[in-house]
Amino acid sequence: MTPRSEYWEHENEGRLRCDEWCAPLHLVEQAIAGTMLADRFSVDRFMIGPRLVRAGRPALHLYKHADTGQYLNVDTRGAVYRYVPPNPKGISDGRWVKYKLLAQAIRDLDLDTLELDAEQHAAVLAKRRRRPRRQSA
Secondary structure (H helix, E strand, O other), X not given: OOOOOEEEEOOOOOOOOOOOOOHHHHHHHHHHOOOHXXXXXXXXXXXXXXXXXXXXXXXXXXXXXXXXXXXXXXXXOOOEEEEEOOOOOOOOOOEEEEOOOHHHHHXXXXXXXXXXXXXXXXXXXXXXXXOOOOOOO
């Protein structure tokens, strides 16, 4: 039996303190500090998800924004990734693609909709779902 090269870990203790599970998120916060991207970015608004332990590569942490429902996937070095789902024809199992620009990952969180009322927020999100996103990696 060959060992798995990737596996999921879950932080199940429900701790409220910041530890290695939120450290990658703080790296992103530090990288955007002092820029317009930081205006609506708050570490406290993210839910900690599982992390993907990857052989020979940094672990990948998944964070879900509490208000927008969008994910920010950050490795232990602070690099950000997007998930490309499996190909409908079965050619791919899905994969993690590194963003070339941190700014694009932050924009994909839809934080610019947070100051809108609920109806406006829903309209903006619906419009974005109808148009394909730029596939910047």
